[in-house]
Amino acid sequence: MAIKLAVIGAFGRMGKAICRLALKDATFELCGLIDALDQSKGQTYEQVTGLKTGDLMVVSDFDELKIQPEAIIDFSFHKATMLHLEKVAKKKKKIPYVIGTTGFSGDEVKTIKKYSKVMPLLLSPNMSLGVNILFLLTEVLTKSLGKSYDIEIIEGHHNQKADSPSGTALKILEVIKNNLNDDEYFTVNGRNGLVGKRKPKEIGMHAIRGGSIIGEHCVFFAGTDDEIRIEHRALNRDIFAKGALKCAEFLHKKTPGFYDMKAVLGLA
Numbered sequence: 001m002a003i004k005l006a007v008i009g010a011f012g013r014m015g016k017a018i019c020r021l022a023l024k025d026a027t028f029e030l031c032g033l034i035d036a037l038d039q040s041k042g043q044t045y046e047q048v049t050g051l052k053t054g055d056l057m058v059v060s061d062f063d064e065l066k067i068q069p070e071a072i073i074d075f076s077f078h079k080a081t082m083l084h085l086e087k088v089a090k091k092k093k094k095i096p097y098v099i100g101t102t103g104f105s106g107d108e109v110k111t112i113k114k115y116s117k118v119m120p121l122l123l124s125p126n127m128s129l130g131v132n133i134l135f136l137l138t139e140v141l142t143k144s145l146g147k148s149y150d151i152e153i154i155e156g157h158h159n160q161k162a163d164s165p166s167g168t169a170l171k172i173l174e175v176i177k178n179n180l181n182d183d184e185y186f187t188v189n190g191r192n193g194l195v196g197k198r199k200p201k202e203i204g205m206h207a208i209r210g211g212s213i214i215g216e217h218c219v220f221f222a223g224t225d226d227e228i229r230i231e232h233r234a235l236n237r238d239i240f241a242k243g244a245l246k247c248a249e250f251l252h253k254k255t256p257g258f259y260d261m262k263a264v265l266g267l268a
């Protein structure tokens with residue numbers, strides 16, 4: 001039986017990619033679409049996007065869905081995710097909830113983790129296999145070189161992106177800090193003016209914004225005799241959308257808990 005799937009942020013760049021792929025995938029039956037209503041103006045999703053979803057309408061609230069989903073994928077906006085998630089967490093029937101949205105505050109992440117006590121939940125700032133391998137390589141490089149090399153993170157995204165640094169860059173930073181295991185390291189976001197010499201325990205964080213860049217991340221280890229750069233470039237949004245669908249399938253039969261991409265990709 002196909003998994004009944006609802007997509008939150010359905011009109012977005014990611015939402016559309018997920019719906020397009022879900023329509024071609026027999027694992028899923030697209031049963032619910034949620035977004036801000038002003039984009040549909042009474043039209044069906046198919047009329048707005050051209051995707052073959054028949055008479056499926058987009059609604060703005062979870063309670064308006066005609067069919068109860070068995071899995072939810074949310075790529076919207078951090079405040080929107082918090083509102084939808086709170087509503088779903090209060091339902092009697094616990095629905096697996098995949099969060100691809102980025103830009104959460106520390107307190108919002110704590111609340112998300114709290115909800116994972118009552119429902120299967122997965123939060124990942126980047127659902128591509130390649131970037132998750134980049135996290136692992138960052139771990140290895142930090143452990144072996146981190147203390148003697150200068151570390152910088154450079155990310156690039158399209159000119160519509162709301163949050164900076166990207167959720168993926170912040171995850172890379174978290175991996176580096178966890179593996180340096182030294183509280184004296186600190187982050188410098190960009191450099192401007194007479195900033196003086198680079199301090200040994202700086203970790204540089206730089207964000208490029210422009211055009212239609214889908215997502216680029218580079219972790220740079222600069223030593224005195226050599227440099228190592230590990231870099232990932234997304235060539236289209238399907239890598240994230242495919243990852244999100246994989247997460248929904250993974251989470252579908254899980255018991256409540258907080259899951260991550262390592263578990264989904266078998267990298268744990």
Ligand SMILES: NC(=O)c1ccc[n+]([C@@H]2O[C@H](COP(=O)([O-])OP(=O)(O)OC[C@H]3O[C@@H](n4cnc5c(N)ncnc54)[C@H](O)[C@@H]3O)[C@@H](O)[C@H]2O)c1
Nearest residue numbers: 009011012013014035036076080100101102125126127240
């Ligand atoms: N985890 C990943 O792999 C990954 C990959 C790409 C993007 N992202 C993140 O996913 C999010 C969406 O990215 P995008 O490029 O599709 O953005 P987008 O702006 O194209 O789409 C966001 C959609 O959310 C909708 N939205 C806003 N408020 C809403 C609400 N209250 N309820 C329902 N929908 C609402 C918007 O109308 C819009 O259609 C961002 O946070 C982005 O950083 C994550």
